[in-house]
Amino acid sequence: MIIFWFFIFVIGAVFGSFFNVLIYRIPIKKSIIFPASFCPNCKKPIKWYDNLPIISYLILKGRCRYCKEKISLFYPIVETITGFLFLIVFWKTGINILSLVYIIIFSSLLVNSFIDLKTKNIYISLFIFPSLLYVLYALFIEFNIFSNFWLFPSTYISLKESITGFLTGAIFFFIIRFFGGKILKKEGMGEGDIYVAAFIGLFIGFPYIFFVFIFAGIFGIIFYYTYYKDKDDKVIPFVPFLSLSSFFIFLILDFIKRLYL
């Protein structure tokens, strides 16, 4: 059993390696397929044995084999997080189609969180496929299509909760942005947060989405006062906190749902 879970972690880390490519190349509008990975400093192509997730970073002691330029710590961090993401989602929901949908959902949030951290920008196009997939899944369940085929875990929410969650996320963040902007006389929050909140509402649902807002706020405040406080730049990237919070709520969703019954 340990070998199985280790295998899941490794698959996650391999996907994490691909997510690094997305995080690096999407904002600079480069093809995500060609060319193969190369060192951003000396431009030498990276050999497969220097491109193994996490391990290569450790073996190379975080430097390029050729020019010894430092490799960003972001790379092994993203790979490790993705490994744990796969591990935890499968552990939480079991091996079924909905767990794959959740993996795709949280992967899109992870990639956009790191893009937000690096560039203060997000790419909502990354949410389109996971959203369609989730809606399709929810429709199949709701209308009992292939009912014997679908297994769904305790984190599953009804279509009604899903739709109202989507609307709540969008409206709540639209209002915060609108009035926040009026009060602060500047844009306090990016437009991207509205889309992220709506997307999260879709798979967390109403009223559980409010827990996501609360914890995202708490995470954001902690981060601001511990790490970000002394920086000149006062615009905090909020997508990572919304994403992290949505993952946390996803893990305790069955517990929260029981409180509401």
Ligand SMILES: [Zn+2]
């Ligand atoms: Zn190099």
